[in-house]
Amino acid sequence: DTAVSQTPKYLVTQMGNDKSIKCEQNLGHDTMYWYKQDSKKFLKIMFSYNNKELIINETVPNRFSPKSPDKAHLNLHINSLELGDSAVYFCASTRGRGYTFGSGTRLTVV
Amino acid sequence: RKEVEQDPGPFNVPEGATVAFNCTYSNSASQSFFWYRQDCRKEPKLLMSVYSSGNEDGRFTAQLNRASQYISLLIRDSKLSDSATYLCVVTGYSGGGADGLTFGKGTHLIIQP
Numbered sequence: 001d002t003a004v005s006q007t008p009k010y011l012v013t014q015m016g017n018d019k020s021i022k023c024e025q026n027l028g029h030d031t032m033y034w035y036k037q038d039s040k041k042f043l044k045i046m047f048s049y050n051n052k053e054l055i056i057n058e059t060v061p062n063r064f065s066p067k068s069p070d071k072a073h074l075n076l077h078i079n080s081l082e083l084g085d086s087a088v089y090f091c092a093s094t095r096g097r098g099y100t101f102g103s104g105t106r107l108t109v110v
Numbered sequence: 111r112k113e114v115e116q117d118p119g120p121f122n123v124p125e126g127a128t129v130a131f132n133c134t135y136s137n138s139a140s141q142s143f144f145w146y147r148q149d150c151r152k153e154p155k156l157l158m159s160v161y162s163s164g165n166e167d168g169r170f171t172a173q174l175n176r177a178s179q180y181i182s183l184l185i186r187d188s189k190l191s192d193s194a195t196y197l198c199v200v201t202g203y204s205g206g207g208a209d210g211l212t213f214g215k216g217t218h219l220i221i222q223p
Binding site for chain 1 (some may be wrong): 142145151152153154155156158195210211212213215217
């Protein structure tokens, strides 16, 4: 049973499109996150959700919007995709100390 | 100044050698500290937590120096399978989930046969 699963694993799309990445965790964790790892391999937090409340929103363009239908899901929706959005996006969850990451979604914008 | 700074390497080390990594963090209010390991094209995975008293897990030893805002990781008797990127990670509060993890850029380690 995968603890944190994200789909799709790979996503290739054209500039200007709108796309979503899904994330689900079956660990009963309270908080979920989205991280972005760019071409320089730097992992940076984008969002976190705790009990359906957005807690962190770093300097992320408003084309990115997290959507959490319930505590076990945190999806990432991206509007008007740009070349610079190409990266690996990781979902993660925690109940406090230990963090579990999904296996990542490699997004390529062409 | 970056929040978490690490030497990116790569560190090329012969199998069996001992290797040490360091990192510094800028936020003196940081309370939880970790080393994560990331293999190529994979997700980060927790290697170990880091405490002021120092902690050891097999061949791995981690140490925190709060006064100097400095974290270290020592790997003894390195194996080929230790080749990976090692990420220094801090949080702002006592393990609380709300603040998330702040990652260093990672140190790339290559163990050579």
